[in-house]
Amino acid sequence: MYARSIAQLIEELGKLPGIGPKSAQRLAFHLLFQSKEEVKALIEAIVKAKEEVKYCSQCQNLTDINPCPICSDLNREKWLLCVVENPQDVAAMERIREYRGQYHVLHGVISPMDGVGPEDLKIRELLQRLSNQDIKEIIIATNPTVEGEATAMYLAKLIKPLGIKLTRIARGLPEGGDIDYVDQLTLVRALEGRREIDN
Amino acid sequence: MVGLYRTRAVVLRVKDFGEADRLVTLLTAESGKVQALAKGVRRPKSKLAGGISIFSLGDFQLWQGKSLDGIKQVEIIESYRLLRENIEKMAYASYVCELTDQLQGERDADSGVFSLVIHTLAALQDYEDLDLVLGIFLLRVLSIGGYLPEINVCVSCGSVVPIGSSLVLSASGGGILCADCIRGEKSASAEALSLLRFLVNADYRLAGRIKAGSVNYQVVSLLMNYVTYYLEKRLKSSDFLDIIREEKGGFKSVNGSK
Missing domain, CATH: 1.20.1440.120 (Recombination protein O, C-terminal domain)
Known part of the structure; x- marks a missing residue:
């Protein structure tokens, strides 16, 4: 139907997440009608990112300088560590501008049905860090999904014996939410996690 | 409404799908295993979110689609917390x-x-x-x-x-x-x-x-x-x-x- 090189481009684009055959076709033709310079810039950006981005030796986040800017920032608290699932979660936490501690990126969660076990995550690196650095509190900020919970429980089993304070982020109603529209499980959690009002 | 049906079902599997949806494998009481789409469920204010986590048993209201059915509503009976x-x-x-x-x-x-x-x-x-x-x-x-x-x-x-x-x-x-x-x-x-x-x-x-x-x-x-x-x-x-x-x-x- 298409020239072989176009078909191949469509096929490669179709391998990207969330891109179906129709979208792949649309992207392919968009690229074909762009100038050579624009296409080259895209290719270079992909290759550069792929070559330069590595895991930070400390937090395991993706970075192009090692240690990453967060780990080498002297103004951040060294005793506080937040464990997250992936680099996007670090970005989300940074957007709130409230957290001034360190991070550790697991790059996934324990998901038995997808065949992802503890050894596939950056857990060994986390334990190594705990033995080298003086961490006083660990916040586990995995998602409130079954997999996120399982990962939190697994980490708790490993970390509790080390005598480090271990906390889990709160769950409950979203800001601006509506009790009437919230699901039962969230409401149960919100009740459990209620707090005394300080005057 | 045409094409809507209710069934009691347990969630066997949940998989991310597209931007904010999840593909849910349900084991229903009446019609066996059914694949259904939970639209927009990964958005924070989705009403569906809590009901379609794995292992939970609920009363589902589904709409019939051409290839996939969709989940309209769910009421949890037992979440097996x-x-x-x-x-x-x-x-x-x-x-x-x-x-x-x-x-x-x-x-x-x-x-x-x-x-x-x-x-x-x-x-x-x-x-x-x-x-x-x-x-x-x-x-x-x-x-x-x-x-x-x-x-x-x-x-x-x-x-x-x-x-x-x-x-x-x-x-x-x-x-x-x-x-x-x-x-x-x-x-x-x-x-x-x-x-x-x-x-x-x-x-x-x-x-x-x-x-x-x-x-x-x-x-x-x-x-x-x-x-x-x-x-x-x-x-x-x-x-x-x-x-x-x-x-x-x-x-x-x-x-x-x-």
């Missing part, structure tokens, strides 16, 4: 759900499997002896599928295997072997044979009462191997279940010969 809050229980429940997902064909109505699964999830939540619950589940599942191993006579020579013999379960033979017909097969203790025979007719209420300890571990390991043979593939969740079971202090005597 302990299964999510206890990592051991979670590992067992994941195995149960993955096995059910593999064995059930789509739209293959079989209410026997549905009630078995919800009773199994409830038993995993309520009882401590998870191996015993899994053992009973595996035997029931094999029985429904027509793969129940022969446990009274030797599948090779047909002679009755007496009480007190060690247990040798041959997956390719479809049952146990007697002492004369063992050819390099792994064997487990005589107690394991008695327990296996007992579990075939047991129900979950017993799981709170029997104390079988390491014998359970042996029998369940053998049954898991047996199931793997018939599925012709290893379930992904079995790796994690193995880690959990070994950590719990199971004895690896199954691997040794007599």
